[in-house]
Amino acid sequence: MHIVPRGNAEDIVTTSVNFSNPYGLSSVYGSILANKVLSEDKYRFDIVISNSKDLAHRSTPKILPPPAPLPPSACTSASMCARRDMLLSLLKDVHSVDVCFVFPSDKTYPMAGLWAHRTILSRHKVFEELILEATEALGATNGSQGTKSTLEQDGDEEKSVKPSTSSSSSAKEESSGMPSILTIQVDKFSLATMCSILYFIYAGEVQLSIAPSQFAISKAESVLVFYDTQGKTRQSVRWDPLSTDSAWKLKDVTWQELGLAAEFYGLGELGAICEKEIAEMLSASNAVDILFNVGCHSEKVKKKAVDYIAEHMGSLFVGEGNPFESFRDHPACLDMVIEVLRVKATKKA
Numbered sequence: 001m002h003i004v005p006r007g008n009a010e011d012i013v014t015t016s017v018n019f020s021n022p023y024g025l026s027s028v029y030g031s032i033l034a035n036k037v038l039s040e041d042k043y044r045f046d047i048v049i050s051n052s053k054d055l056a057h058r059s060t061p062k063i064l065p066p067p068a069p070l071p072p073s074a075c076t077s078a079s080m081c082a083r084r085d086m087l088l089s090l091l092k093d094v095h096s097v098d099v100c101f102v103f104p105s106d107k108t109y110p111m112a113g114l115w116a117h118r119t120i121l122s123r124h125k126v127f128e129e130l131i132l133e134a135t136e137a138l139g140a141t142n143g144s145q146g147t148k149s150t151l152e153q154d155g156d157e158e159k160s161v162k163p164s165t166s167s168s169s170s171a172k173e174e175s176s177g178m179p180s181i182l183t184i185q186v187d188k189f190s191l192a193t194m195c196s197i198l199y200f201i202y203a204g205e206v207q208l209s210i211a212p213s214q215f216a217i218s219k220a221e222s223v224l225v226f227y228d229t230q231g232k233t234r235q236s237v238r239w240d241p242l243s244t245d246s247a248w249k250l251k252d253v254t255w256q257e258l259g260l261a262a263e264f265y266g267l268g269e270l271g272a273i274c275e276k277e278i279a280e281m282l283s284a285s286n287a288v289d290i291l292f293n294v295g296c297h298s299e300k301v302k303k304k305a306v307d308y309i310a311e312h313m314g315s316l317f318v319g320e321g322n323p324f325e326s327f328r329d330h331p332a333c334l335d336m337v338i339e340v341l342r343v344k345a346t347k348k349a
Contacts, residue, residue, distance in 0.1 A: 003030050005037045006044035014053060087202040090117060094216045099131060099182045101194055109191045115216035116198055118182065124201065126266040134182040189261045191217075192250040197261050200270050208258070210250040255281065256294050263297050271298070279304040284315045288323045292330055306336070310343040 003013045015030035037045040090096060097115035104110050121127040186194055192210045199207045199214070259274030278294055278301050287308045295302030309316060309323075316323045327333050 001030055002048040002050060003032045003037075004046045004048055005032070006039050006046065008036065011036045016053075084203050087120070088214065090120070091198060091202045092214055092216050094218075097216050099134070099184065100218070101184050101186050103186050103191050103194075105187045106190050109219075111219055112191050113183075113218040114191060114194055114198070115218065120202065124266060126264075130184050131182060134184050138182060188264060189257070190251075190253075192253050193257045193261050195250065196253045196258050197265060197267070197270075200262075200267065206258070206270070206273060208253045208255075210253065212250060256290065259294055259301075260297060275300050282308045284312055287312070287316070288327065291336055292327045292332065295336070296332055306339050306343050309340050310347060313340075313344060 001015045003015070005011050011032075013030060013032040032045070034043065037043045094115070097117060099116050099118050099121065101114040101116070103112055103114075106112065118131050122131060189197075195210045195212075195215050196207055199205065199210075255274050255277045259271060259278060262268075262271040262274055275298050278290060278298075282290060282305060287305050290301065291305035291309065295305050324333060324337060327336075330336075
């Protein structure tokens with residue numbers, strides 16, 4: 001065994017290893033002067049196991065650099081990769097989903113439904129609260145109608161919600177064998193943005209370009225269709241074909257949109273990633289927009305944007321142009337302008 005200092009490979013210390021140890025000991029001991037392995041205020045050395053006793057005279061060991069760190073999105077072990085793949089399979093599994101996000105304010109997909117799993121979402125406090133509110137609302141609605149909804153799967157093309165006469169949620173679940181379907185309305189964000197949010201929750205990775213085939217997305221002609229003559233309520237759901245030929249084309253999500261959604265849903269780790277990306281993409285064409293649309297929710301982005309504007313005021317104020325014009329009615333406009341001027345004055349001083 002050779003102890004090789006990183007700073008000076010010539011100061012090798014060699015220790016013999018006796019593999020025929022009668023006591024069955026597996027430990028090998030070696031010592032070297034501390035000052036020989038001291039480099040940049042740290043003890044740096046390598047241990048080389050070799051059948052040669054003259055390693056120092058024969059050749060200088062090649063010290064390999066440490067491996068590059070894995071990117072944030074990479075799996076660090078086989079088990080983690082397997083877990084990620086399993087969760088991504090669940091994300092598009094129409095047979096196991098039990099909560100649906102609807103987007104009545106989305107002008108492109110107002111009748112779309114994005115499905116997920118209560119158990120997975122409930123790990124995050126904001127989603128846990130939304131699910132609780134939806135559960136209470138579902139119970140109140142069912143109580144007033146005197147019916148409960150049960151889930152039926154008709155092949156792979158349609159899911160229907162039909163009434164059950166059970167008076168309690170637990171009784172209903174026992175009779176149907178499946179939990180109630182909850183609906184959570186999303187007004188602030190688009191279908192594409194919520195897809196990106198779910199992808200991060202399930203996979204731990206950021207995805208701005210959305211592939212609908214990776215999600216359980218449904219489309220209905222109407223939210224509920226009432227059959228008054230029978231006293232029943234039925235909800236029909238058409239599942240989007242999970243193929244590359246799908247008619248669904250979702251617009252790429254921006255870092256600004258994703259950052260606002262991350263802040264709204266309390267996803268701190270995702271929010272930090274978005275803040276970093278937004279700060280690095282500041283330019284004369286978007287700095288003011290980022291200051292108001294993102295900076296009002298993120299102190300870090302606000303500081304970066306204010307510093308950028310203060311430093312590049314010459315390129316922002318061209319002629320009679322006013323980059324703050326479109327935000328003159330914004331409640332924070334005056335405070336933002338004063339902050340920019342204060343930073344500008346500080347830089348001059």
